Amino acid sequence: MKKPHRDSPGARGDGRAAETAALAEVRAVYAELERRPAERGCVRQTGCCQFRLTGLVPSLTPAEARLLARGWRAAGRTRPPEEPADGACPLFDPLRQGCRVYESRPFGCRTHFCAAAGGPRSRREVLDLIRRLEEASERFLGDREPRPLPAALRRAMEER
Numbered sequence: 382m383k384k385p386h387r388d389s390p391g392a393r394g395d396g397r398a399a400e401t402a403a404l405a406e407v408r409a410v411y412a413e414l415e416r417r418p419a420e421r422g423c424v425r426q427t428g429c430c431q432f433r434l435t436g437l438v439p440s441l442t443p444a445e446a447r448l449l450a451r452g453w454r455a456a457g458r459t460r461p462p463e464e465p466a467d468g469a470c471p472l473f474d475p476l477r478q479g480c481r482v483y484e485s486r487p488f489g490c491r492t493h494f495c496a497a498a499g500g501p502r503s504r505r506e507v508l509d510l511i512r513r514l515e516e517a518s519e520r521f522l523g524d525r526e527p528r529p530l531p532a533a534l535r536r537a538m539e540e541r
């Protein structure tokens with residue numbers, strides 16, 4: 382793992398400040414994404430949550446994973462979610478048929494829409510935002526490597 386940037390909060394040994402800064406940038410990126418016009422949008426069909434059926438698992442930067450972990454813990458949860466036997470996202474609630482952390486869902490869930498929602502946004506349209514997520518992860522957390530959602534979330538839960 383790379384070291385945090387010399388001038389970053391993480392480099393000063395203040396892990397909480399580094400995480401706060403990383404989360405602020407992730408939220409800013411998600412807000413910017415919302416402001417960009419798109420001829421498609423999530424209609425909560427939840428098709429993209431069925432990883433085994435789609436064969437696609439979103440990858441998260443470490444900063445996004447921290448935000449996702451925070452969303453998961455918000456209801457007082459202290460352990461990562463179980464990985465379901467049907468191969469769905471561990472954050473998918475089969476009873477309510479919805480995401481348990483929708484407000485904190487990662488960039489991939491905000492851009493890789495299922496066919497019912499119009500299909501994925503092109504990477505070219507959002508490449509600058511992907512770069513910002515990577516840079517925030519590197520600068521504040523010293524690690525920019527994207528990981529599949531289940532592994533990224535487990536890791537973020539452990540890093541608390």
Ligand code: SF4
Nearest residue numbers: 430470472473480490
């Ligand atoms: S994080 Fe939420 S929206 Fe994204 S795949 Fe998992 S359940 Fe679906």
